[in-house]
Amino acid sequence: MLSVQDILETNRMIEENKLDVRTITMGISLRDCAHPEVKTFCNNIYDKITRTAEHLVATGEDIEAEYGIPIINKRISVTPIAIAAESCRTDSFLPVAEAMDAAAKAVGVNFIGGFSALVEKGFTKGDRVLISSIPEALAKTERVCSSINLASTKAGINMDCVQEMGEIIKKAAELTADSDAIACAKLVVFANVPEDNPFMAGAFHGVGEGENTINVGVSGPGVVKRALEDVKGQNFGAVAETIKRTAFKITRVGQLVAQEASRRLGVPFGIIDLSLAPTPAVGDSVAHILEEMGIESCGAPGTTAALALLNDAVKKGGLMASSFVGGLSGAFIPVSEDAGMIAAVECGSLTLEKLEAMTCVCSVGLDMIAVPGDISAATISAIIADEAAIGMINNKTTAVRIIPVPGKKVGDQVNFGGLLGHSPILQVNKFKPDAFIARGGRIPAPLRSLTN
């Protein structure tokens, strides 16, 4: 029989500590939609997405009500459009993005991911068309998310793409200058991208995936912070143990939701993404967990070690709670989406350089970083190159979601609204990497032994 304490604890986690399931993401293969005529292709994908995901939102809401656990987002990921639309005779995939947007609106999901290309080794014709379409596609649609994988441990770094993405990000920012460069918040550049990630903006339905799948992303930084309050002053063994236990409980909820969604929708269960995803709401911050461990303000010396422990313990605790784990799994550090990170930038303790160090030990990378609008494309490219190098060498996923906000300077505020949050503009090193970025070509895949 359940104990009263257990029941009250679960409800306290949900009500006071903001435990939620962050997203149910349905992956849909679009490989059978290919057609030389763009219009037909768009009709095909619209029909397939709206047919397959017709009941996604209603099912999510039913589960949410029955179990009393908030499910914040219901989303869709599709086959990378550079692959699915490759055979279209066109020089722009804007109509494809518009069809995705319309399908997302029709089924009621707030984001659809997969306006993507995988180019770590080189470009195909479809990759080229997709990348050149990104700025306009993100500016003219509301719910479409785009991602590019331009590096991997096995292939090295595609520096031609790194260079190009600096320019693409600048262009996307300029096209959405009147909404604080919101297009850039929907674009992420990866190294070692996972193909089953349910979180936006980087979700897409990988080429090795089945016809369709249900992936679930859990969250709950507030629950971890609350649990750590009970072990104040105790050693790191106790800290790690507490995080593991909490992560186990959080993940079990994700597993239940994923199984139920899979069963009710008749779509195979893919993975649980064991992530601590913050929101700008008070009490839902990853930075505050690090501060609970004893760091005065996120970004101070010790932050990287604290984050490493957190990231590892979350995975260890979550692994046993789920039958299949995948995606990005770990702690996210999106600056504008985390009240503690925002405060840390404002008080001067968290800088871009420290964030880069933190990305070596956490699940993703430089995420939701607002920078001055006059940053050069080459500097953005160089930031991407640095992040890709960390991912490539350390055999981990890294990513960059950077937002050069036109007309804004260091210290200005920018507000993206909703879950994307708000942020002060961060300082960027003013020395130039232009000649480095101009070289182009590929950085070769790294040695995997003699690891010093």
Next chain:
Amino acid sequence: MRIVITIIGQDRVGIVARVSNVLAEHNVNILDINQNIMNGFFNMVMIADMGGASMALKELQQLLKDEGQNIGVEIKVQHEDIFKIMHRI
């Protein structure tokens, strides 16, 4: 299907009676009740079986939510599995 009903709020006469009444009317069988009062706050956890219930979980949730508002307490109804999965391996 088993459900967990949690009631939290200011203590007053008749909370258990009114909730039990709603459950009985719709043929929901109470299996276990646990209650205490801390600093004047009423905490109750009820486990019940909806196997023979004359209504769906969603309707019962709404009905008890409304009843809670009438008597000034918060009533939550959830499928039992969320608690079982979190606290049992």
